Amino acid sequence: MEELYTLAREVGRGSYGVVFEGHMAKTGQRVAIKRLPCISPECIELYLQELWVMRATAKNNPNVIALHDCLLQTGSRTLEPLRSGRLPLDLVESALKGIVVCTESQTGQEDRTRSDTHLSRRKKNRTDLGGLFGSRTKSRLRTKSESDVFRCERQEITNSGLSRSKINERTHSEISKTPMRTNSGLSRLRKRPEAGLQGEEENRVPRRCCALWLVMEYCDGGDLNHYLLSRPPDSQRNNSVVQQLSSAIAFLHRLRIVHRDLKPDNVLVSLAPSGPLVKVADFGLSKMCVVGGLGARGDDSLTRQHFSSTCGSDFYMAPEVWGGLSYTAQADIFSLGVMFWAVLERITFLEEGSTEEQLGAYVCRGRWLMPLGEALWENPDLQVSVPMKARRAPPLPPPPGQALCTLLLDMLASDPDARPTAAQLECRVRVAMEEDAAQ
Template structure:
C-alpha cells in the first residue's frame, strides 16, 4: 500500500467500512481512501453497486464525488489496481453464490493440515476491525423527545442499512477488501459544515442549487441514489464558495430508464435508506422510482433552508432533518412515515415550533410551494430532477423580489 498511497488518519467509520485521509506517494496529493472488507456476499453486492455507479459518474460532474482508482486486496500486503470497466470476478461470484468465494476452500485446507499432512506457508492472519452493526430494528410509532431546545430523534427508529462484520480468517488468496481512492473533501459532511457556522441564506441557496444539479446529473445517467441525506453530502471548502459533493453510492441502483426518455420507468422494491429522508412509498413497502430521491431532497432542502435539526440516538451531535412534531411532548415522526399514514396531511412550511437560534430567514411563498411539491405523497406529483434546478432558481428569485 505504501508504494501507492500513505494512510494518514481515520476520518470516518460506518456500517460497512472505514475512510482514511491519505496521500498519493508520487504526487503528495491528498485523497480519501475507503476500505470495504469483503466479509459477506450482502456487503460485496453493495460495494460492487457503489463501484459501478462511481465509475459511471467518473469525474464528469463537479458536484459528484470523483473516484480516482480502485484497488483489490488479496493478502495482508497484496494490492492490485482494477482496470477501468472491469469487476473482480471472485466478488461477482460471491454475490451470485451467496457465500464468500475462497472461504470454503480455506476450511478444507485447514482440515487437511489438522490431519498431519505437510503444512504450506499461508498468508499471515488478516483481520477487519470495522464496526459490528446490529440488524435493522423494528420501528416504534412514537417516542418522547427530551427537554432540550433541539428535539431528539426517537429511540430505536433507525432504518439505516446494516450488515454484520466478520473477522477475516487466514485463507487461500481471495478478495479480502476493496479500496476506493476518491477526492478528499476538507469541509466534512453537510451537517458538520453548515452547523459549524452562523446561518447564511446565500450559502444555503448555493447548497440547494448544487444538489439539484448533482441529482439531475445522476438521474440522467439512470442512477437512483436511494440514500440522500446530509451525512452523504460532502463539502470542499474553496476561497469563493463551498463546493457540494454527493457521495456514498452503496445503495444506489443503475437502470436504463432514460432509454425511453422516462427516467422514472424503472421501479425498485427493496426498503432502504435512512428513516427521516425516506419517501412515503418506500416506508409503505411499495415499489418506487427515482422520484423517491426527490422526496429525500425535499426533506434535506427544508432542513437546510430553515436550519431544522434533531439529535441522533445516543449522540449529542445535531443532524439536519425535517419531520412532523406530534403531541405536546414533541414526538418526532419522519415526514415519509407521516405521509404514508395520512396522505392528506398538511405540512406547515415554514415550521413554527421551537428550534435553536440563530435562525435564517424563513423561506418565501414560492419556495414553500416548491418544497410542498417535492414532498408530495404522490410520487408523480413531484417535479422531475431535470426540472428541479430551474424551478429552484425561479422560486428563490421570485421570493427575493
C-alpha cells in the same frame, strides 16, 4: 499503476468499512481511501454497485464525488489495480454464488465483529421533542428490524454487470461519521505492477479477496451536517447548497442512477475560495437502471423503473418506501425535499445517545417527532406547514420565500407523480430563488 498511497489517519468507520485520509506518495495529493472488507456476499454486492456507479459518473460533475482509483487486496500487503471498465471477477462470483470465494478468514472475522458491534448499537427511530433544546431524552425513533435490514430484494433491472438475481441488501448507510482518530505511524499500501495481469485474466485461479479499496477525492469540509451546523446561519450559503444538490441529482438521474439514500451524512463538502462545493457520495444502495431500451434517457423513462427493496434512512425516506410499496426515482426527490427544508430553515433533531444535531424535517406528535415520510404514509392528506411553525431558538436564517415554499411542498407530496422530476427541479430551484430575491 505504480504509485504508492500513504494512510495518514482514520476519519470514519461504519458497518461496512473504514475511511482514511491518505496521500499519493509521488504527488502528495490528499485523497480519501475507503477500505471495504469482503466478508459477505451482501457486502460485496453493495461494493460492486458503488464501484460501478462511481465509474459511470467519472469526474463529469463537480457536485458528485470523484473516484480516482480502485484496488483489490489479495494479500496482507498486496494490492492489484483494477483496470477501467472491469469488475473484479472473483467478487462478482462471490456475489452471485452467495458465498465468499477464498476470503481471508481472520480478516473477515475481525471486520464482522466490528460490523456486528456497530449494528447492535443502532438506536430506535423516533426522537423526543425535548432533544431540540439540547436535553438527552428517550427516543422513539423506529428502526427496521434486522430481518428487514437484510431483507431480500426482488428482481430489479440493473446494468451493473451483475446477474438480475435476488441479492440481499442492507439499508444502513455505508459509512457513519465518527470523530477523527490518528493511527500510530503511517502505512504504505503496495500495489503489484500490471505486468502479467492480462495473462491471468484468461486462466484465473481463485485468490484471496480480502478487501476492496476505493481512492476518492478528499473533502476537507466534512459532511453537510457538520459543515452547516458548525457555522452561523447564512441564507446565501444555504441557497448555494440547495442549487448544487439539485444539479447533482439532475446529473445522476440523467445517467439513470437512483441514489436511494440521500441524507446530509451522504453529502460531503469541499472548501473552496469561492464557497463550499457540495458533493453527493455513498452509492452503496444506488441503482443504475435500464428502461425502454439502450437508447432511453431522461427522467420520463426513469420514473417508469420500479424498485421494491426498502432502502434509506428513516427521516428521509419517502412515504411509498415507508409503506413497503414499489417506488421510483421520485423517492430521491422526496428525500431531497426533506434535506432542502432542513437546510433552508435549519431544522435539526437529536437521536438518543447522541449530542450531535442532525439536519432533518419531521412532524410533531405531541412531544415526539415522527419522520415526515412515515406521517404522510399514515395520512396522505396531512397538511405540511412550510415554513415550520414550531421553530427552535435563534440564531435562525429567515424563512424561505413563497416560491421556494411552494416548491418544497411539491417535492414533499405524498403522491410521487405530483413531485417534480430531477430535471424540472433543477430549473424550478433557480427560478424560485430569482423570484424570491426580486420580492
